[in-house]
Amino acid sequence: MGLKIDALTCTACMACELACGYHRDDAFALLSSCIVPYRAREKKNYIGVILKEEDSLIAARPEGTEISRIGQEQDPDKEADASAKPMLLRESCDLCEDLDDGPLCIRFCPVNAISME
Ligand code: SF4
Ligand code: SF4
16 A cells, blocks of 8 residues: 555645655654655656655656665666656655544645545
8 A cells, every 4th residue: 555646736835745744753844754846947747646655655746656776776878867866765654544534645635636545
């Protein structure tokens, strides 16, 4: 079981990032969040969401979802995603297991772009 993110629906409002930071630190600590939306500068209206799980980084993009195993050697010809580096230092998604009402990011996403699968 894990999170499923629909990047085509996401509006990059950052509510999930704030909610996750709050879940971690009881404060709006963005650097503690394990879910991060981003916009690509070079492409207008291009929005993706990166999620850190226990052993992988999930990049949900408009063209599809990419899963990178943490610790696995990356393709040297592939350009590194700058936003992925600080993600590796963060705690992994725990699906808000201590909350009775389920994941905060799902509850706060205004467009229902996040779901459980
Ligand atoms: S389920 Fe909880 S820990 Fe996982 S990304 Fe959402 S808010 Fe963060
Ligand atoms: S809360 Fe939903 S719409 Fe907002 S950035 Fe996160 S996934 Fe995207």
